[in-house]
Amino acid sequence: MSLRVDNLKVYYRTLRGDVKALDGATFTVADGEIMGLAGESGSGKSTLGKSLIRLDTRMRLVEGGVELDGKPLPIGDQDAMNAYRFKAVSLIPQYAMSALNPTRKIGKMISELLGARGVKYSEIKPELERRLDLVGLKREVLNNYPIELSGGMKQRMVLVLSTLLNPSLLIADEVTSALDVSTQRAVAETLVEFRDREFVKSMIVVTHDISLVYQIADTIMVMYAGKLAEKAPADVVVNAPRHPYTQLLISSLPEVGVRYADRKLAGIPGSPPGLLNPPAGCRFRDRCPLAFARCVEEPPFVEVDKNHHVACWKAQ
Amino acid sequence: MRRYFARKVAIYLLTFFVAVTLNWLIPRFMPGDPVLRMLTRTSVSNPDAIAPMREYYNNVFGLDVPLWRQYLNYWAELLQGNMGISVWLFPAPVTEVILDAVPYTLALLIPSILLSWYAGNKVGALAARRRWLDNTVLPLGYALTATPYMWIAIVLAWSLAIIAGIFPVAGGYSFDLQPSWSLVFFNSLLQHWFLPFLSLFLVAFGGWAIGMRNMIIYELEADYANYLEALGAPRRLIRRYAFRNALLPQLTGLALQLGVLVAGALVTEIVFGYPGLGRLILMAIQNQDFFLLQGAFLFIVIGVLIANFVIDIVYVLVDPRTRTGMTGGAA
Amino acid sequence: MSMLSLERVTKRYRVGAFGGRELTAVRDATFAVKAGEVVSLIGESGSGKTTLGRMVLRLASVSGGHIRFDGTDVSRLKGRKLAGYYKHVQGVFQDPFSTYNPIFKADRVLHTIRPTFFPEVSAAEWRKRIDTALESVRLDPRQVIDKYPHQLSGGQLQRMLIARALLLDIKLLVADEIISMLDASTRIDVLNLLADLKERGLGILFITHDLSLGHYISDRAVILRRGVVVEMGTTDKVFGNPRHPYTRTLLSSVPQMHHKWTRADIARTIDGSCAIHDGGACAGEPQLVEVDDDHLVGCAAH
8 A cells, every 4th residue: 555544634724713624534545546536616626736745834733643664754854754755755836837946956956956955966967857858858858948848848857856766656747727727738748657667656647627637546545524425436437326415426527528408417506514614414414415314424434436536435 | 237237237338327417417407506505605705706717617618518419528528537627626636535534435335235135134144043043133123224324423433432432523534643654544544434434334234134034034934944854954954045045036126225325335434524425426416526425326326336237246156046037937 | 699708909008117118918819609519719928818807808908809789889888888798797716715705705796796786685585596596507505605705615616617707697708727626526517507698598708727627618719819819710610620739739648547648749849830821931911810610720820
């Protein structure tokens, strides 16, 4: 087991109280697995992704633990966590376009970063250049400033840099959402290639775009209002989801081939509950067409089929 | 790159032309007749003598030709380094009078600008990461930068010179000394220099410190800083990057502030009776010496233009983004 | 008869410190929108799709060509006539939160049009019209009136902007990426709302980068690339039988829900054959050629 997350709760501190952005997540990601982490804004997917590598100052680890390759990951301790970042857990941020220091040459920045982490730049440079070749970047980009690169080039540069030390776990946060359709596909396929070449062992791809993550992920985990809703192999989530939220969400997504005139899609009425004081029980029940008396109790996230976990009373 | 500099030079030359023209124009629209004033000061008793004398002086100062001719003459003389003759210190040439005063002004301006910029940035950057420093530097900085130059100069003169008696109150050097290359004279220069320097330094320092503190906090929140943190980079490296990047807007700020700083220096010189351009301008105004006034203003304009040009060049050298902008960059 | 027609519309920008260089954002765009029709303007970033929308809304000037609305050249309108134009043509944009002033209540956007367009309408009558407009975008007036923007969802804010357009005697709506910032579970409802308005006779210029949205809602599609229309026609034909290599690339890259990317669609992408010059040299003529009934394709060199 590469990654094991156990009842993880991460809240945001605000003046009005804690926002329960991630309220108890238990799941595993296997070696070599690319897990798509999907959800709408406020579902807790970004909080989960961030908390595995760096809690920002407003985030507070309330409960739960994370294990990576059998060893506990000290996610609540900023300093202790530093030893694991980049080497064991790494991140491709949403803001890849502005992730590189604008006033340093890229190669110089990488060598300073590596030096600070106790890795010799000269030793790793041949591997770095091989990987630049692999993603189709010229080796000269190391002598360029970030502004001299196009958006797609910067994206690939960050991809190479983040995975340079072969981390066990890579968190890719909305990596394709700022890209055009044509570059989006290339970047998504590079992620798969990096996994296949074992540059990274496993990957969590945080996204709001299920149709994109379906293309590259082995499994998809769907979150709703700070809770896990469903996790299953990608095909199962898309073709035979068991959680009512997943079902409604999938059926509301237009795709090429679907016309309003032929088949009118429908959204999900209502909106997610506020996370400052979320209601007890299933958080989707106000919008759920299948809700019944038992939904005031919180449904556990259990395995209903092989590798298929669902948090819904109706699915069990 | 060459095109960029050619364009910059062209802009600066245009600015210079406009400044010179305005500079020539403004005193000529001031009320009063300087020649008449000079004659009354020398108290010529014979009324019949005034008319020929006035004609003579008008000729000496070149005021007996039409305005457009005066303007052209002005340029012609200016390009030869001749800015006319001072009315107040007649018959000393304006250039000479100004060149005597310029070293004093530069000795105040250059150290106070550079040191306040350097120290303000350092202290501001420190304040951004230490709470106790932040809590002291920030209010102090706001108070200092909001203080008028004149006021802080008066406070310093009163407290450190009149009450404490540590420093002299006025002048460029002790009145009982003649300028010479002696240690005694140099010591006197330094003592007289310190208070005007300090008042300029303090006001500017507050502004730079606040600016830097805010810029560093902004930079530490920037995406590249977050990314480096996620990759486990030590705070030291991130702060170094943030400091360097925060310096760039501070450099632009310096270019923008130059004029204000020069104006502050002029006022400060007047408070301390310091024999620089500021006092010269005051005297020129009081004596309606518009040749001297023009000359002094012109020197200031040239100085500010040169300083701005230098900052422009430095900026290009330190910020790669401007360089790519010049060559077109990656589309 | 087309309501809105664009004829060789071009937009050039001057760039550089002294405007030394010229940048063509849109070149020779020619298409039309009929009443009761949704036309999708599909393109990636930098394609000029937003510029076109802004020119139709008179938020940007036209450098060349003509935009006509009901036969009148839009770029010449001034004063009262321009106000009259805005009574019929309105725009809604991507970011609902930045359209609203956060310190005023959200429904203020509805009231701001009254002094200009309906000074004679009484307060009671105005209230009634607002309720009707809100109901027709499926908003409950009791839930959204007297609320600040941050108290409403992105979907509600966008609907309110559409309601604002409906208060006027609107004939054409320019919708620029209006649902791309909304959440998946609610965005489809806004899309359906647009389709309903269309059925009531409204013409819609639907600007998007998302092919699946464009396909879902539109009757006709216009594919833009770097400021040039490369393919246009009825949605069925453009999406079902794309003839321009760029359209094919887009369609093969767009992630689909029940179909995974395959090597085969990459092969389809590489096929850069020109629909106009079969195997011959592509000169890159600006004119589109009709390859089928109501299906026009540009040269592959674009």
